[in-house]
Amino acid sequence: MSLLRLIAVLVLLIPSGTVAVAAQSAGSLEVSGRVKIGGKVEKLTRKRFYLFRGGLEANKTLVEKLKAASVTSRDCFYCAQKASPEFIAWLKAEECESPYCRAITVDDTKKVPEFLAAYDKGLKQFRNKPAIAQQWLTTNLSPNLRDGFYKQQKASISTILGTVKPLQSSMTDSVSVKAIFIDIPVSSGSKPTETFLVSNIIPLEFGGKSYLWACEVEIGSAKKVTLALQVPEAGKTIKKCEVIVKDLPACAAGVCAAK
Amino acid sequence: MRRLFIQFLAALVVIFFAGGFSYEISAQKRDSFLHSTSSHKKLDCSSCHKNPTSNWAALRGYPDVADFPGHTACNSCHSGRQFLNLCSACHTPGATPKSAPRYPFPAKGNSQEFNTVFPHNVHQDIIASNTRRSDVAVAHFVNASFREQLNADDKPQFNNCAICHQTSDALPKLAPRMPATEKPLADAAPDSFVPKPAFFKDMPSGHATCFACHFQGAQPTGMNCAGCHSLTTRHFESNVVKRYSFKFDHQQKEHSVRDCMTCHLRISQNGDVRTMKDADVPFVACVSCHNHAEDISKEVAKRKESADKGLAPFQCIYCHTPAVGRFPMPPSHEAR
Secondary structure (H helix, E strand, C coil), X not given: CHHHHHHXXXXXXXXXXXXXXXXXXXXXXXXXXXXXXXXXXXXXXXXXXXXXXXXXXXXXXXXXXXXXXXXXXXXXXXXXXCCCHHHHHHHHHCCECCCXXXXXXXXXXXXXXXXXXXXXXXXXXXXXXXXXXXXXXXXXXXXXXXXXXXXHHHHHHHHHHCCCCCCEEEECCCCCCEEXXXXXXXXXXXXXXXXXXXXXXXXXXXXXXXXXXXXXXXXXXXXXEEEECCCCCCCCCECCEEEEEEECCCCCCCCCXXX | CHHHHHHHHHHHHHHHHHHHCHHHCCHHHHHHXXXXXXHHHHCCHHHCCCCCCXXXXXXXXXXXXXXXXCHHHHHCCCCHHHHHCCHHHHECCCCCCCCCCECCCCCCCCCEEEEECCCHHHHHHHCCECCCCCCCHHHHCCCCCCCCCCCCCCCCCXXXXXXXXXXXXXXXXXXXXXXXXXXXXXXXXXXXXXXXXXXXXXXXXXXXHHHHHHCCCCCCCCCCHHHCEEEEEEECCCCEEEECCCCCXXXXXXXXXXXXXXXXXXXXXXXXXXXXXXXXXXXXXXXXXXXXXXXXXXXXXXXXXXHHCCCCCCCCCCCCCHHHHCCCCCHHHHCC
Protein backbone atom coordinates (compact mmCIF):
# COMPACT_ATOMS: atom_id res chain seq x y z
CA MET A 1 0.00 0.00 0.00
CA SER A 2 2.82 2.38 0.91
CA LEU A 3 4.45 1.60 -2.45
CA LEU A 4 1.23 2.58 -4.23
CA ARG A 5 1.12 5.80 -2.23
CA LEU A 6 4.70 6.55 -3.22
CA ILE A 7 3.91 5.98 -6.91
CA ALA A 8 0.85 8.20 -6.62
CA VAL A 9 2.88 11.00 -5.02
CA LEU A 10 5.57 10.68 -7.73
CA VAL A 11 2.97 10.78 -10.50
CA LEU A 12 1.57 13.98 -9.01
CA LEU A 13 5.00 15.54 -8.59
CA ILE A 14 6.45 14.83 -12.05
CA PRO A 15 4.08 17.04 -14.07
CA SER A 16 4.27 19.91 -11.62
CA GLY A 17 8.06 19.77 -11.80
CA THR A 18 7.92 19.81 -15.58
CA VAL A 19 5.68 22.86 -15.57
CA ALA A 20 8.05 24.65 -13.23
CA VAL A 21 11.03 24.01 -15.52
CA ALA A 22 9.16 25.07 -18.65
CA ALA A 23 7.81 28.31 -17.16
CA GLN A 24 7.83 30.91 -19.90
CA SER A 25 6.98 34.52 -20.42
CA ALA A 26 6.21 36.31 -23.67
CA GLY A 27 8.49 38.70 -25.49
CA SER A 28 8.15 40.74 -28.64
CA LEU A 29 10.46 41.73 -31.46
CA GLU A 30 10.29 44.36 -34.15
CA VAL A 31 12.40 43.85 -37.28
CA SER A 32 12.88 47.07 -39.20
CA GLY A 33 12.98 46.63 -42.96
CA ARG A 34 14.42 50.09 -43.57
CA VAL A 35 17.93 49.23 -44.67
CA LYS A 36 20.73 51.53 -45.72
CA ILE A 37 21.95 50.25 -49.07
CA GLY A 38 24.48 52.24 -51.05
CA GLY A 39 24.07 55.29 -48.86
CA LYS A 40 20.29 55.37 -49.27
CA VAL A 41 17.61 54.00 -46.96
CA GLU A 42 15.61 51.43 -48.89
CA LYS A 43 12.35 49.83 -47.75
CA LEU A 44 12.08 46.05 -47.74
CA THR A 45 8.30 45.94 -47.67
CA ARG A 46 6.12 42.83 -47.54
CA LYS A 47 9.02 40.49 -46.83
CA ARG A 48 8.77 37.48 -44.58
CA PHE A 49 11.22 36.89 -41.75
CA TYR A 50 11.50 33.77 -39.62
CA LEU A 51 12.35 33.45 -35.94
CA PHE A 52 14.32 30.53 -34.53
CA ARG A 53 15.18 29.63 -30.98
CA GLY A 54 18.91 29.88 -30.26
CA GLY A 55 21.64 32.11 -31.69
CA LEU A 56 24.13 31.79 -34.55
CA GLU A 57 26.11 29.08 -32.80
CA ALA A 58 23.09 27.00 -31.87
CA ASN A 59 21.81 27.29 -35.46
CA LYS A 60 25.21 26.74 -37.08
CA THR A 61 23.99 24.01 -39.43
CA LEU A 62 21.09 26.15 -40.61
CA VAL A 63 23.33 29.18 -41.11
CA GLU A 64 25.77 27.10 -43.17
CA LYS A 65 22.89 25.86 -45.30
CA LEU A 66 21.70 29.43 -45.80
CA LYS A 67 25.17 30.45 -46.95
CA ALA A 68 25.52 27.50 -49.32
CA ALA A 69 21.98 27.58 -50.74
CA SER A 70 21.58 28.35 -54.39
CA VAL A 71 18.23 29.97 -55.04
CA THR A 72 17.14 30.91 -58.54
CA SER A 73 16.47 34.62 -58.86
CA ARG A 74 13.19 36.00 -60.13
CA ASP A 75 14.58 37.08 -63.50
CA CYS A 76 16.40 33.80 -64.05
CA PHE A 77 13.30 31.81 -63.12
CA TYR A 78 11.07 33.59 -65.61
CA CYS A 79 13.84 33.61 -68.21
CA ALA A 80 14.10 29.82 -67.87
CA GLN A 81 10.33 29.59 -68.36
CA LYS A 82 10.84 31.40 -71.65
CA ALA A 83 8.72 34.32 -70.54
CA SER A 84 8.60 37.12 -73.09
CA PRO A 85 10.70 40.25 -72.49
CA GLU A 86 7.39 42.12 -72.13
CA PHE A 87 6.24 39.80 -69.34
CA ILE A 88 9.52 40.23 -67.46
CA ALA A 89 9.38 43.98 -68.02
CA TRP A 90 5.83 44.04 -66.55
CA LEU A 91 7.07 42.28 -63.41
CA LYS A 92 10.10 44.53 -63.10
CA ALA A 93 8.15 47.74 -63.61
CA GLU A 94 6.76 47.49 -60.08
CA GLU A 95 9.24 44.90 -58.76
CA CYS A 96 6.58 42.17 -58.71
CA GLU A 97 7.35 38.52 -58.16
CA SER A 98 4.23 37.09 -59.82
CA PRO A 99 1.22 38.20 -61.89
CA TYR A 100 -0.82 38.19 -58.67
CA CYS A 101 1.09 41.20 -57.36
CA ARG A 102 -1.04 43.86 -59.00
CA ALA A 103 -4.05 44.29 -61.25
CA ILE A 104 -3.39 43.53 -64.92
CA THR A 105 -4.78 46.43 -66.92
CA VAL A 106 -6.31 46.33 -70.38
CA ASP A 107 -3.21 48.13 -71.58
CA ASP A 108 -0.96 45.51 -69.95
CA THR A 109 -2.93 42.80 -71.75
CA LYS A 110 -2.33 44.44 -75.10
CA LYS A 111 1.39 44.76 -74.47
CA VAL A 112 2.28 41.40 -72.88
CA PRO A 113 1.89 38.39 -75.24
CA GLU A 114 1.21 35.91 -72.40
CA PHE A 115 -1.54 38.14 -71.01
CA LEU A 116 -3.11 38.55 -74.46
CA ALA A 117 -3.11 34.80 -75.08
CA ALA A 118 -4.71 34.16 -71.68
CA TYR A 119 -7.28 36.88 -72.33
CA ASP A 120 -8.22 35.44 -75.73
CA LYS A 121 -8.55 31.98 -74.21
CA GLY A 122 -10.77 33.37 -71.46
CA LEU A 123 -12.93 35.25 -73.93
CA LYS A 124 -13.76 31.99 -75.72
CA GLN A 125 -14.25 30.10 -72.48
CA PHE A 126 -16.32 32.72 -70.65
CA ARG A 127 -19.00 33.28 -73.28
CA ASN A 128 -17.35 36.29 -74.85
CA LYS A 129 -17.45 38.35 -71.66
CA PRO A 130 -14.44 40.72 -71.82
CA ALA A 131 -14.68 41.80 -68.16
CA ILE A 132 -14.36 38.23 -66.91
CA ALA A 133 -11.68 37.31 -69.43
CA GLN A 134 -9.69 40.32 -68.18
CA GLN A 135 -10.28 39.98 -64.46
CA TRP A 136 -9.83 36.22 -64.42
CA LEU A 137 -6.84 36.39 -66.73
CA THR A 138 -4.45 34.55 -64.42
CA THR A 139 -6.71 31.47 -64.52
CA ASN A 140 -5.65 31.03 -68.15
CA LEU A 141 -1.93 31.68 -67.69
CA SER A 142 0.53 28.79 -67.87
CA PRO A 143 1.22 27.29 -64.40
CA ASN A 144 4.88 28.27 -64.26
CA LEU A 145 4.22 31.89 -65.09
CA ARG A 146 1.25 31.98 -62.74
CA ASP A 147 2.69 30.70 -59.48
CA GLY A 148 5.82 28.79 -60.44
CA PHE A 149 8.19 31.28 -58.81
CA TYR A 150 6.21 31.23 -55.57
CA LYS A 151 6.24 27.42 -55.54
CA GLN A 152 9.95 27.37 -56.26
CA GLN A 153 10.60 29.69 -53.32
CA LYS A 154 8.45 27.58 -51.00
CA ALA A 155 10.34 24.47 -52.11
CA SER A 156 13.67 26.21 -51.48
CA ILE A 157 12.58 27.23 -47.98
CA SER A 158 11.47 23.69 -47.27
CA THR A 159 14.80 22.25 -48.50
CA ILE A 160 16.89 24.73 -46.52
CA LEU A 161 14.93 24.25 -43.30
CA GLY A 162 14.67 20.48 -43.54
CA THR A 163 13.44 19.38 -40.15
CA VAL A 164 14.13 22.74 -38.48
CA LYS A 165 10.88 24.43 -37.50
CA PRO A 166 10.81 28.19 -37.11
CA LEU A 167 9.14 29.45 -33.97
CA GLN A 168 7.21 32.13 -35.85
CA SER A 169 7.28 34.13 -39.05
CA SER A 170 6.13 37.66 -39.76
CA MET A 171 6.03 40.02 -42.72
CA THR A 172 7.09 43.61 -43.03
CA ASP A 173 4.17 45.88 -43.84
CA SER A 174 4.27 48.48 -46.57
CA VAL A 175 3.96 51.59 -44.42
CA SER A 176 5.97 51.21 -41.23
CA VAL A 177 8.16 48.56 -42.95
CA LYS A 178 8.30 46.49 -39.77
CA ALA A 179 7.83 42.80 -39.16
CA ILE A 180 6.52 42.36 -35.64
CA PHE A 181 6.77 39.15 -33.67
CA ILE A 182 4.62 38.89 -30.56
CA ASP A 183 3.97 36.29 -27.89
CA ILE A 184 7.48 34.89 -28.27
CA PRO A 185 7.86 32.25 -25.57
CA VAL A 186 10.96 33.26 -23.60
CA SER A 187 12.25 30.68 -21.16
CA SER A 188 12.78 32.17 -17.73
CA GLY A 189 16.06 30.72 -16.60
CA SER A 190 18.92 32.44 -14.82
CA LYS A 191 19.12 35.02 -17.66
CA PRO A 192 16.36 37.61 -18.13
CA THR A 193 16.62 37.19 -21.90
CA GLU A 194 16.90 34.35 -24.37
CA THR A 195 18.82 34.25 -27.65
CA PHE A 196 16.93 33.91 -30.94
CA LEU A 197 17.86 34.00 -34.60
CA VAL A 198 16.06 36.04 -37.27
CA SER A 199 16.47 35.23 -40.95
CA ASN A 200 14.69 35.80 -44.25
CA ILE A 201 15.80 32.29 -45.44
CA ILE A 202 15.28 33.24 -49.09
CA PRO A 203 17.50 36.06 -50.35
CA LEU A 204 15.70 39.33 -50.99
CA GLU A 205 16.41 40.86 -54.36
CA PHE A 206 17.10 44.53 -54.45
CA GLY A 207 18.86 46.70 -57.00
CA GLY A 208 20.76 43.92 -58.79
CA LYS A 209 21.88 42.18 -55.60
CA SER A 210 20.47 39.57 -53.27
CA TYR A 211 20.50 39.98 -49.48
CA LEU A 212 20.22 37.35 -46.83
CA TRP A 213 20.32 38.02 -43.11
CA ALA A 214 20.80 35.67 -40.16
CA CYS A 215 20.96 37.83 -37.06
CA GLU A 216 21.12 36.99 -33.40
CA VAL A 217 18.87 38.88 -31.03
CA GLU A 218 18.33 38.83 -27.27
CA ILE A 219 14.65 38.83 -26.35
CA GLY A 220 13.19 39.25 -22.91
CA SER A 221 9.73 39.85 -21.62
CA ALA A 222 10.48 43.26 -20.16
CA LYS A 223 10.23 45.30 -23.35
CA LYS A 224 9.93 45.05 -27.09
CA VAL A 225 13.28 44.49 -28.82
CA THR A 226 14.10 46.15 -32.13
CA LEU A 227 16.37 44.66 -34.75
CA ALA A 228 17.48 47.07 -37.45
CA LEU A 229 18.76 45.15 -40.45
CA GLN A 230 22.03 46.41 -41.81
CA VAL A 231 24.25 45.82 -44.80
CA PRO A 232 27.95 45.90 -43.93
CA GLU A 233 30.31 48.16 -45.77
CA ALA A 234 32.86 46.40 -47.97
CA GLY A 235 35.28 44.31 -45.95
CA LYS A 236 33.41 44.82 -42.69
CA THR A 237 31.06 42.65 -40.70
CA ILE A 238 27.98 43.29 -38.59
CA LYS A 239 28.18 42.14 -35.00
CA LYS A 240 26.11 39.00 -34.30
CA CYS A 241 24.84 39.01 -37.86
CA GLU A 242 25.65 37.01 -40.96
CA VAL A 243 24.78 39.12 -43.98
CA ILE A 244 25.22 37.44 -47.34
CA VAL A 245 25.20 39.85 -50.26
CA LYS A 246 25.50 38.44 -53.78
CA ASP A 247 25.33 39.95 -57.23
CA LEU A 248 22.28 38.74 -59.11
CA PRO A 249 23.10 36.96 -62.36
CA ALA A 250 22.15 38.70 -65.56
CA CYS A 251 19.00 36.97 -66.76
CA ALA A 252 17.24 39.48 -68.89
CA ALA A 253 16.19 39.85 -72.49
CA GLY A 254 15.92 36.11 -73.00
CA VAL A 255 19.52 35.35 -72.06
CA CYS A 256 19.27 33.08 -69.05
CA ALA A 257 22.52 33.02 -67.15
CA ALA A 258 23.40 30.36 -64.62
CA LYS A 259 21.91 30.70 -61.16
CA MET B 1 -64.91 -6.25 -40.15
CA ARG B 2 -65.29 -5.18 -43.77
CA ARG B 3 -65.54 -1.55 -42.65
CA LEU B 4 -62.34 -1.91 -40.63
CA PHE B 5 -60.56 -3.36 -43.68
CA ILE B 6 -61.67 -0.40 -45.86
CA GLN B 7 -60.43 2.06 -43.20
CA PHE B 8 -57.08 0.28 -43.07
CA LEU B 9 -56.83 0.39 -46.87
CA ALA B 10 -57.68 4.11 -46.90
CA ALA B 11 -55.01 4.75 -44.30
CA LEU B 12 -52.47 2.88 -46.42
CA VAL B 13 -53.37 4.94 -49.49
CA VAL B 14 -53.00 8.20 -47.50
CA ILE B 15 -49.60 7.16 -46.17
CA PHE B 16 -48.45 6.11 -49.64
CA PHE B 17 -49.46 9.40 -51.28
CA ALA B 18 -48.18 11.48 -48.41
CA GLY B 19 -44.76 9.94 -48.95
CA GLY B 20 -44.93 10.11 -52.72
CA PHE B 21 -45.73 13.82 -52.79
CA SER B 22 -43.26 14.84 -50.13
CA TYR B 23 -42.17 17.80 -52.28
CA GLU B 24 -45.31 19.51 -51.04
CA ILE B 25 -44.29 19.47 -47.39
CA SER B 26 -42.81 22.39 -45.53
CA ALA B 27 -39.64 24.19 -46.47
CA GLN B 28 -37.91 22.63 -43.49
CA LYS B 29 -37.77 19.46 -45.52
CA ARG B 30 -35.17 21.19 -47.69
CA ASP B 31 -32.79 20.84 -44.84
CA SER B 32 -33.15 17.07 -44.88
CA PHE B 33 -30.49 16.55 -47.52
CA LEU B 34 -27.17 15.89 -45.84
CA HIS B 35 -23.73 16.00 -47.42
CA SER B 36 -22.42 14.26 -44.35
CA THR B 37 -24.04 10.84 -44.77
CA SER B 38 -21.50 8.05 -45.15
CA SER B 39 -22.63 7.41 -48.74
CA HIS B 40 -22.43 11.06 -49.77
CA LYS B 41 -19.06 11.53 -48.09
CA LYS B 42 -17.60 8.82 -50.31
CA LEU B 43 -18.48 10.77 -53.43
CA ASP B 44 -16.36 13.40 -55.05
CA CYS B 45 -18.15 16.79 -55.10
CA SER B 46 -17.91 16.85 -58.90
CA SER B 47 -19.90 13.64 -59.18
CA CYS B 48 -23.00 15.74 -58.39
CA HIS B 49 -22.05 19.43 -58.71
CA LYS B 50 -20.98 21.07 -61.93
CA ASN B 51 -18.95 24.23 -62.19
CA PRO B 52 -20.04 26.28 -63.99
CA THR B 53 -23.71 25.39 -64.25
CA SER B 54 -25.46 26.33 -67.48
CA ASN B 55 -27.38 29.18 -65.83
CA TRP B 56 -24.30 31.09 -64.59
CA ALA B 57 -24.51 33.99 -67.00
CA ALA B 58 -28.11 34.83 -66.10
CA LEU B 59 -27.87 34.23 -62.37
CA ARG B 60 -24.38 35.29 -61.39
CA GLY B 61 -22.77 37.06 -64.29
CA TYR B 62 -19.62 35.01 -63.79
CA PRO B 63 -18.96 31.27 -64.13
CA ASP B 64 -20.19 29.69 -60.93
CA VAL B 65 -22.05 26.80 -59.33
CA ALA B 66 -25.41 28.53 -59.56
CA ASP B 67 -27.81 25.60 -59.46
CA PHE B 68 -28.55 22.32 -57.73
CA PRO B 69 -27.22 19.10 -59.29
CA GLY B 70 -29.48 17.60 -61.98
CA HIS B 71 -31.74 14.59 -61.50
CA THR B 72 -29.11 12.19 -62.80
CA ALA B 73 -26.88 13.04 -59.85
CA CYS B 74 -29.60 11.82 -57.46
CA ASN B 75 -31.22 8.95 -59.34
CA SER B 76 -27.95 7.21 -60.06
CA CYS B 77 -28.26 6.01 -56.45
CA HIS B 78 -31.79 6.92 -55.38
CA SER B 79 -34.67 5.41 -57.34
CA GLY B 80 -38.44 5.12 -57.07
CA ARG B 81 -39.98 6.47 -53.89
CA GLN B 82 -36.57 7.20 -52.42
CA PHE B 83 -35.90 9.54 -55.34
CA LEU B 84 -39.33 11.18 -55.03
CA ASN B 85 -38.61 11.87 -51.38
CA LEU B 86 -35.71 14.06 -52.43
CA CYS B 87 -37.81 16.52 -54.48
CA SER B 88 -38.21 18.99 -51.67
CA ALA B 89 -34.46 19.29 -51.21
CA CYS B 90 -34.33 21.42 -54.37
CA HIS B 91 -37.88 22.12 -55.57
CA THR B 92 -40.32 24.56 -54.06
CA PRO B 93 -43.72 23.10 -53.13
CA GLY B 94 -45.64 22.87 -56.40
CA ALA B 95 -48.07 20.86 -58.42
CA THR B 96 -45.69 18.32 -59.85
CA PRO B 97 -41.95 17.92 -59.54
CA LYS B 98 -41.42 18.77 -63.18
CA SER B 99 -43.23 22.09 -63.04
CA ALA B 100 -42.12 23.10 -59.55
CA PRO B 101 -39.41 25.74 -59.65
CA ARG B 102 -36.20 25.26 -57.69
CA TYR B 103 -35.06 27.27 -54.68
CA PRO B 104 -32.25 29.73 -55.32
CA PHE B 105 -28.91 27.93 -55.01
CA PRO B 106 -27.54 27.69 -52.44
CA ALA B 107 -30.76 27.66 -50.39
CA LYS B 108 -30.10 30.56 -48.02
CA GLY B 109 -32.60 29.50 -45.39
CA ASN B 110 -30.88 26.18 -44.84
CA SER B 111 -28.39 25.58 -42.13
CA GLN B 112 -24.83 25.38 -43.39
CA GLU B 113 -22.90 22.16 -43.53
CA PHE B 114 -19.58 23.65 -44.55
CA ASN B 115 -16.93 25.88 -43.11
CA THR B 116 -14.75 27.94 -45.41
CA VAL B 117 -11.02 27.99 -44.83
CA PHE B 118 -8.96 30.88 -46.16
CA PRO B 119 -5.22 30.71 -45.44
CA HIS B 120 -4.27 34.38 -45.10
CA ASN B 121 -0.58 33.51 -44.74
CA VAL B 122 -0.39 31.83 -48.15
CA HIS B 123 -2.21 34.70 -49.83
CA GLN B 124 0.05 37.28 -48.18
CA ASP B 125 3.06 35.42 -49.58
CA ILE B 126 1.80 35.00 -53.13
CA ILE B 127 0.88 38.65 -53.52
CA ALA B 128 4.13 39.80 -51.92
CA SER B 129 6.22 41.96 -54.12
CA ASN B 130 9.53 43.72 -54.00
CA THR B 131 7.55 46.87 -54.28
CA ARG B 132 9.34 50.07 -53.62
CA ARG B 133 6.12 52.07 -53.52
CA SER B 134 3.62 52.60 -50.77
CA ASP B 135 0.87 50.14 -51.58
CA VAL B 136 -1.09 51.29 -48.58
CA ALA B 137 -4.61 50.21 -47.91
CA VAL B 138 -6.19 53.34 -49.31
CA ALA B 139 -4.26 52.98 -52.52
CA HIS B 140 -5.94 49.78 -53.50
CA PHE B 141 -9.55 49.76 -52.50
CA VAL B 142 -10.48 47.82 -55.57
CA ASN B 143 -13.01 45.09 -55.94
CA ALA B 144 -11.14 42.45 -57.86
CA SER B 145 -14.30 40.59 -58.68
CA PHE B 146 -16.10 43.28 -60.58
CA ARG B 147 -14.11 46.44 -60.71
CA GLU B 148 -14.38 48.73 -63.69
CA GLN B 149 -11.86 48.28 -66.44
CA LEU B 150 -8.72 49.96 -65.24
CA ASN B 151 -7.52 52.99 -67.07
CA ALA B 152 -4.02 52.57 -68.42
CA ASP B 153 -3.04 55.87 -66.84
CA ASP B 154 -4.17 54.81 -63.37
CA LYS B 155 -1.62 54.07 -60.69
CA PRO B 156 -0.86 50.38 -60.27
CA GLN B 157 -3.46 48.63 -58.15
CA PHE B 158 -1.48 46.35 -55.89
CA ASN B 159 -3.39 43.32 -54.78
CA ASN B 160 -3.95 43.17 -51.07
CA CYS B 161 -6.54 42.66 -48.35
CA ALA B 162 -8.94 45.05 -50.06
CA ILE B 163 -9.55 42.48 -52.79
CA CYS B 164 -11.77 40.65 -50.33
CA HIS B 165 -12.40 43.18 -47.57
CA GLN B 166 -14.20 46.34 -48.58
CA THR B 167 -15.54 49.09 -46.38
CA SER B 168 -19.01 48.09 -45.24
CA ASP B 169 -21.97 50.12 -46.40
CA ALA B 170 -24.35 48.52 -43.90
CA LEU B 171 -23.89 47.92 -40.22
CA PRO B 172 -23.19 44.21 -39.64
CA LYS B 173 -24.74 42.27 -36.77
CA LEU B 174 -22.54 43.02 -33.78
CA ALA B 175 -21.76 41.45 -30.44
CA PRO B 176 -19.05 42.34 -27.95
CA ARG B 177 -16.22 39.85 -27.78
CA MET B 178 -15.96 39.02 -24.09
CA PRO B 179 -12.78 37.87 -22.40
CA ALA B 180 -13.08 34.10 -22.24
CA THR B 181 -11.96 33.43 -18.70
CA GLU B 182 -12.49 36.66 -16.78
CA LYS B 183 -15.57 37.81 -14.92
CA PRO B 184 -16.75 41.43 -15.25
CA LEU B 185 -16.02 43.73 -12.35
CA ALA B 186 -19.39 45.47 -12.59
CA ASP B 187 -22.58 45.74 -14.57
CA ALA B 188 -22.14 47.56 -17.86
CA ALA B 189 -22.67 51.30 -17.57
CA PRO B 190 -25.40 52.83 -19.77
CA ASP B 191 -24.06 53.51 -23.22
CA SER B 192 -25.53 55.08 -26.34
CA PHE B 193 -22.56 54.52 -28.64
CA VAL B 194 -23.49 53.14 -32.06
CA PRO B 195 -20.69 52.36 -34.51
CA LYS B 196 -20.97 53.43 -38.13
CA PRO B 197 -21.02 50.91 -41.01
CA ALA B 198 -17.74 52.34 -42.30
CA PHE B 199 -15.99 51.18 -39.12
CA PHE B 200 -16.15 47.68 -40.54
CA LYS B 201 -14.86 45.73 -43.50
CA ASP B 202 -16.97 43.14 -45.23
CA MET B 203 -15.96 39.81 -46.71
CA PRO B 204 -16.89 37.86 -49.83
CA SER B 205 -20.28 36.20 -49.69
CA GLY B 206 -19.88 34.20 -52.89
CA HIS B 207 -17.28 32.73 -55.19
CA ALA B 208 -16.67 35.79 -57.38
CA THR B 209 -13.48 37.02 -55.73
CA CYS B 210 -12.06 33.55 -55.14
CA PHE B 211 -12.70 32.36 -58.69
CA ALA B 212 -10.91 35.38 -60.16
CA CYS B 213 -7.72 33.45 -59.35
CA HIS B 214 -8.94 29.96 -58.48
CA PHE B 215 -11.62 29.13 -61.05
CA GLN B 216 -9.10 26.87 -62.76
CA GLY B 217 -5.37 26.36 -62.67
CA ALA B 218 -4.27 27.56 -59.23
CA GLN B 219 -5.34 25.10 -56.53
CA PRO B 220 -7.81 24.83 -54.97
CA THR B 221 -9.75 25.22 -58.20
CA GLY B 222 -13.46 25.77 -58.63
CA MET B 223 -14.09 22.04 -58.77
CA ASN B 224 -11.96 21.24 -55.74
CA CYS B 225 -14.67 22.21 -53.28
CA ALA B 226 -12.93 20.50 -50.38
CA GLY B 227 -9.89 22.73 -50.94
CA CYS B 228 -11.82 25.55 -49.24
CA HIS B 229 -14.93 23.98 -47.71
CA SER B 230 -14.87 21.40 -44.96
CA LEU B 231 -17.85 19.51 -43.59
CA THR B 232 -18.96 20.60 -40.18
CA THR B 233 -21.91 20.04 -37.90
CA ARG B 234 -24.93 21.85 -39.24
CA HIS B 235 -25.26 25.42 -38.11
CA PHE B 236 -27.02 28.58 -39.15
CA GLU B 237 -24.64 31.25 -40.31
CA SER B 238 -24.81 33.92 -37.65
CA ASN B 239 -22.53 36.44 -39.41
CA VAL B 240 -22.14 38.28 -36.13
CA VAL B 241 -19.05 40.46 -35.95
CA LYS B 242 -17.44 40.06 -32.54
CA ARG B 243 -14.93 42.64 -31.44
CA TYR B 244 -13.22 43.72 -28.26
CA SER B 245 -13.29 47.27 -29.57
CA PHE B 246 -16.28 48.60 -31.47
CA LYS B 247 -14.90 52.11 -31.48
CA PHE B 248 -12.15 51.45 -33.99
CA ASP B 249 -12.86 53.31 -37.21
CA HIS B 250 -11.01 51.88 -40.21
CA GLN B 251 -11.78 55.01 -42.20
CA GLN B 252 -10.39 57.44 -39.64
CA LYS B 253 -7.64 59.45 -41.34
CA GLU B 254 -4.71 58.11 -39.33
CA HIS B 255 -5.94 54.54 -39.66
CA SER B 256 -6.80 54.52 -43.35
CA VAL B 257 -3.31 55.49 -44.49
CA ARG B 258 -1.78 52.41 -42.89
CA ASP B 259 -1.22 48.96 -44.28
CA CYS B 260 -3.70 46.44 -42.86
CA MET B 261 -0.79 44.34 -41.60
CA THR B 262 0.52 47.24 -39.53
CA CYS B 263 -2.20 46.36 -37.01
CA HIS B 264 -3.41 42.90 -38.04
CA LEU B 265 -0.11 41.47 -36.87
CA ARG B 266 -1.15 37.87 -36.68
CA ILE B 267 -2.78 37.67 -40.08
CA SER B 268 0.41 36.98 -42.06
CA GLN B 269 1.00 33.93 -39.86
CA ASN B 270 -2.51 32.57 -39.94
CA GLY B 271 -3.79 29.62 -41.94
CA ASP B 272 -7.32 29.65 -40.55
CA VAL B 273 -8.79 32.54 -38.57
CA ARG B 274 -10.96 30.14 -36.59
CA THR B 275 -7.82 28.84 -34.89
CA MET B 276 -6.87 32.33 -33.70
CA LYS B 277 -7.16 32.37 -29.93
CA ASP B 278 -6.46 36.05 -29.36
CA ALA B 279 -7.41 39.18 -31.21
CA ASP B 280 -5.73 39.42 -34.59
CA VAL B 281 -5.01 43.03 -33.69
CA PRO B 282 -3.03 42.68 -30.49
CA PHE B 283 -2.86 45.52 -27.99
CA VAL B 284 0.76 46.24 -28.94
CA ALA B 285 -0.49 47.46 -32.33
CA CYS B 286 -2.79 49.99 -30.68
CA VAL B 287 -0.28 51.40 -28.22
CA SER B 288 2.32 51.95 -30.90
CA CYS B 289 0.32 55.15 -31.50
CA HIS B 290 -2.25 55.45 -28.70
CA ASN B 291 -0.08 55.64 -25.64
CA HIS B 292 -0.44 59.27 -24.76
CA ALA B 293 -1.71 61.00 -21.68
CA GLU B 294 -5.06 61.69 -23.30
CA ASP B 295 -5.94 58.24 -24.57
CA ILE B 296 -5.17 54.70 -23.38
CA SER B 297 -2.74 55.83 -20.67
CA LYS B 298 -5.41 58.06 -19.17
CA GLU B 299 -7.91 55.20 -19.08
CA VAL B 300 -5.42 52.83 -17.48
CA ALA B 301 -4.62 55.45 -14.84
CA LYS B 302 -8.33 55.98 -14.11
CA ARG B 303 -8.88 52.25 -13.70
CA LYS B 304 -5.96 52.01 -11.27
CA GLU B 305 -7.11 55.07 -9.37
CA SER B 306 -10.61 53.65 -8.91
CA ALA B 307 -9.13 50.40 -7.60
CA ASP B 308 -6.74 52.22 -5.24
CA LYS B 309 -9.56 54.31 -3.78
CA GLY B 310 -11.89 51.35 -3.47
CA LEU B 311 -14.41 52.98 -5.82
CA ALA B 312 -16.55 51.30 -8.43
CA PRO B 313 -14.19 50.23 -11.21
CA PHE B 314 -13.67 52.77 -13.97
CA GLN B 315 -15.12 51.35 -17.19
CA CYS B 316 -12.83 51.91 -20.15
CA ILE B 317 -14.54 53.73 -23.00
CA TYR B 318 -11.75 55.05 -25.24
CA CYS B 319 -11.69 51.83 -27.29
CA HIS B 320 -14.36 49.69 -25.67
CA THR B 321 -18.06 49.81 -25.06
CA PRO B 322 -18.92 49.20 -21.37
CA ALA B 323 -19.80 45.58 -22.19
CA VAL B 324 -16.06 44.96 -22.53
CA GLY B 325 -14.60 47.97 -20.70
CA ARG B 326 -15.88 46.68 -17.33
CA PHE B 327 -13.67 43.59 -17.38
CA PRO B 328 -10.37 43.33 -15.49
CA MET B 329 -7.47 44.89 -17.38
CA PRO B 330 -5.54 42.17 -19.27
CA PRO B 331 -1.77 41.80 -18.68
CA SER B 332 -1.01 43.26 -22.13
CA HIS B 333 -2.56 46.57 -21.03
CA GLU B 334 -0.60 46.60 -17.78
CA ALA B 335 2.77 46.02 -19.43
CA ARG B 336 2.72 48.85 -21.91
